[in-house]
Amino acid sequence: MIISRTKHCKFLSEELEVQVGSFKRKMNADALFKLEEDNELFIAQLVAFKNSEMILRFATKRGLPRVNEHLHCFLVPKHLRNYKEWKGLSLGSLYKERITATEVSCKWQQLDSNNEFSIAGFHGMSLEFIADLQDAVGVLLFLGPTVPPTEYLSALHKICLNNNSAGVSRTLDYDFQPHIWEVKALGGPTITEQAIEHLKEKNSTEMVICQGPPGTGKTFLIAEICAALCEQGASVLVTALTNKALMELAEKPALQKMLKNKRVFKTNLTSEESKRLPNLEPTSEIIPLSGSLILSTFFKSCTAAAEYKTTNQFDYVIVDEASQAFLSTIAATQILSNKVLLVGDTNQLPPIVELGDDHVNHNAYRPLINGLETLSSNSTAETYQLVDTYRLTERAAAYTGLFYKAGLFSKSDKSVRLYYPGLQQEYSQLFHYQGGPTLIKTAMPANDFAPKIILDFIAELIKQLLKDSDKLQIAVLAHSVKTVKAIQQKMLREVGSKKNLLVETVSRVQGLTTDITIYFVPNTRTYYSLEKRHFNVATSRSKRHTLIIADEKILAMPNLDLAVQNYLQKLNNEFSFKL
Numbered sequence: 330m331i332i333s334r335t336k337h338c339k340f341l342s343e344e345l346e347v348q349v350g351s352f353k354r355k356m357n358a359d360a361l362f363k364l365e366e367d368n369e370l371f372i373a374q375l376v377a378f379k380n381s382e383m384i385l386r387f388a389t390k391r392g393l394p395r396v397n398e399h400l401h402c403f404l405v406p407k408h409l410r411n412y413k414e415w416k417g418l419s420l421g422s423l424y425k426e427r428i429t430a431t432e433v434s435c436k437w438q439q440l441d442s443n444n445e446f447s448i449a450g451f452h453g454m455s456l457e458f459i460a461d462l463q464d465a466v467g468v469l470l471f472l473g474p475t476v477p478p479t480e481y482l483s484a485l486h487k488i489c490l491n492n493n494s495a496g497v498s499r500t501l502d503y504d505f506q507p508h509i510w511e512v513k514a515l516g517g518p519t520i521t522e523q524a525i526e527h528l529k530e531k532n533s534t535e536m537v538i539c540q541g542p543p544g545t546g547k548t549f550l551i552a553e554i555c556a557a558l559c560e561q562g563a564s565v566l567v568t569a570l571t572n573k574a575l576m577e578l579a580e581k582p583a584l585q586k587m588l589k590n591k592r593v594f595k596t597n598l599t600s601e602e603s604k605r606l607p608n609l610e611p612t613s614e615i616i617p618l619s620g621s622l623i624l625s626t627f628f629k630s631c632t633a634a635a636e637y638k639t640t641n642q643f644d645y646v647i648v649d650e651a652s653q654a655f656l657s658t659i660a661a662t663q664i665l666s667n668k669v670l671l672v673g674d675t676n677q678l679p680p681i682v683e684l685g686d687d688h689v690n691h692n693a694y695r696p697l698i699n700g701l702e703t704l705s706s707n708s709t710a711e712t713y714q715l716v717d718t719y720r721l722t723e724r725a726a727a728y729t730g731l732f733y734k735a736g737l738f739s740k741s742d743k744s745v746r747l748y749y750p751g752l753q754q755e756y757s758q759l760f761h762y763q764g765g766p767t768l769i770k771t772a773m774p775a776n777d778f779a780p781k782i783i784l785d786f787i788a789e790l791i792k793q794l795l796k797d798s799d800k801l802q803i804a805v806l807a808h809s810v811k812t813v814k815a816i817q818q819k820m821l822r823e824v825g826s827k828k829n830l831l832v833e834t835v836s837r838v839q840g841l842t843t844d845i846t847i848y849f850v851p852n853t854r855t856y857y858s859l860e861k862r863h864f865n866v867a868t869s870r871s872k873r874h875t876l877i878i879a880d881e882k883i884l885a886m887p888n889l890d891l892a893v894q895n896y897l898q899k900l901n902n903e904f905s906f907k908l
Contacts, residue, residue: 330505330707332696337489337501337657340684340694341482347683348477355474356421363420363473364412368392370420371400371472372412376448378459381601383433383451385470393447394435395814397833400472402451403430404462410469420473431458432475438817439826447821456600481628485657487635488664496663500656505696505707512540514735515713521553527713528554528645528670536659536669538651538705538712542733543869544720544741544842547672548574551647552581554670555622558645559587564617566665568630569649570680572597574840575624578649579606587622595624615665617643627658634661642666650839652677656700671710675702676732676865678839720842720872722747722764728900729869732861732892747873751797756790760874761904767874768900770881771908773852779815780851783878786908787816787847788823790876791830794845804831804843806867808858812851835867846871850879859883861890868896881907 355369363370371394373385383402387393394400405426408414415423433451440447462468491497515523528537541547555565555578569575578584579593587593588608595602598611615625615633623643625633646666648654651673662669679699682689689695696703704710714735718726723739730737747764749757759767773780787805794801805820807813817832824830831843848867850858857863868875877900884897 331502332505332656334489334492334501336692336694337697338486340692340697341486341489341657343688344682344684345479345482345486348482349479351683352474352477353421356419356424358420360418360420360423361412361415365391369474373449373470373472375462375466375468375470377466378454378463381452381604382436383454383459385449385451387447387449389440389445389447392814393438393818394449394472395810395817396435396438396831397837399432399434399453399475401430401475402433402454402458402470402472403427404465404468404470423471424473429458429461431455433472437826437828438821440821444822452601453599454601459600478628481631484628484631484635485655485661488631488657488661491635491664494664496665496667497660499663500660500704503708505703507707512712512714512734514716515539516716516738520715520717521550521557524550524554524670524713525557527711528668536663536671536704536710538701538710539670539672540705540712540714540733541672541674542676542715542718542737543674543729543865544718545715545737546717546719547674547715548578548649548840549581549583550715551649551672552578552583554647556583556587559592559620559622562620563644564619564621564623565645565647566615566617566623566625566630566643567647567649568625568627568662570627570653571650572599572602572626574650575626576602576605577840579609579624584622592618592621593624594618594621596626596629617641627654630665631658631661634664637664644668645670647672649673651701652699653680653839654700655680656697656703659700659704671701671704673701675699675705676862678836678862678866681836721869722873724761724763725765725869725871725875728766728896729865731896731899732865741872745872749794749797752793756793759876759906764871764873765875766868766900766904767876768883768897768905769876769878769908770883770901770905771878773880776853778809778811778851778853783849783851784816784819787849787878788819790847791820791824795824795827795830800829801845802829802831802843803845803847804833804838804841804870805847805849806833806835806838806870807849807851808835808863809851809854810834812849816849835863838870839866841870842872843870844873846875848875848877850877850883852880855880855883855886856888859886859889859893861893864890864893864896878908 376384431454434453438449594610594612643666645668646662647670651671717740726737726739
């Protein structure tokens, strides 16, 4: 099966059109409605810039941004800061009046003593924005929807029109043929040497795929490979979807010597990132440097590839978070190097697209979206799987291993405590003495994204866990933003702001490691909560325990993926409770 370039371009054009159309509708909407009814526009008072954070004060009578939500923060002229004077002003008109602006991410929230205001901390501000508002404490700021990644999609569209690159042709013009996916296990003390050997022995135009199940140390391995290759004088580019993933890589022990010698460079280096790693060097260009490592996002790398006019390629390109790369993203990397290592997991989340599932399926766009899966299942690329998990207990690895052909073998720390003596019996019994998952079933009302009885249960359980140990890292996950917002508000009121408590959608926690996960599956749109990749990500974050809270009829849900069904059936028989 050859997927035509025309089809690639059609998909990218349609996705771009949908994203731009969705953003335009938001911009054409009434700004006051977005503020008071839709919870897509927020108003806050600047309290301070402190330790690379921006502190804002919000009135609790309106909605709050959710923690980890990415927003566009901006200042408008004085005559527009009083929302009562907007008089039918559109959100787009408000955006056009911006004096200064930046992209930010909400990191924490807490209520004041009388619960009238909430204080929140934000990261990610540009240096220019901080300089503009350094002496403006008390000013009112607005936070609204971020601009969609149109430049990224436009760059990919340009890649698909490139008929002169042999690298692009190797991926986009490949005759994909389904085959039995053979996976070679990769593990043991010499894993880095094995990986480099496999990468070097391939023909100059072949990719290598490294499947990294949860907790198998993908980022550690990439760091060690980069350090070894650069030590040999190679030029290396690592590209990933997010800046967060790149920073986590840069902080790994294997790269500390290179950082000290100023041989690690990053595009779009922020003040916060520079403070975290003072020796990390900024770069505006993606060009190969002998013995050096360049870190760059998919957006920056693909934009550079679309404009590449030199034959001076990197010796190696490593794609981190490869499950979140479009097929055209992977094609772009082959402009930058003939030696490409894809590190990811086809059982974790694919790229997010706004085109509806029906449209995607009708037009057979799925292979273009799930680039890593397409190559793994339909090409001759050599595929390896990491098999040693350092996160999951032996019992947890047996359950998560149901999603992986080569299985998983626990190398976790056996000294980690798996019991909580401070809990009441009704709660302590929910935690298996060997760690891993628990199924908690209850009768849930249909179409209720956040039943009060479940929110009360989760809040009380977390209060008891934190009383047992205030250092426990706890994550509460759900598929729906509605559910997450309701849980965040409940936790803020009853548990308070805790840096070791995360409430988030599953789509935003890939790569997370925590002590305890509570995965809440409401009795509405259950298919999405139990979709194989979402379910696998949600249930494989924890070093200790995972509690799955679902409706009592969960096993009777139609169209369950076979691996998810096997997981739930096995867990139901072995360790489940009725709430």
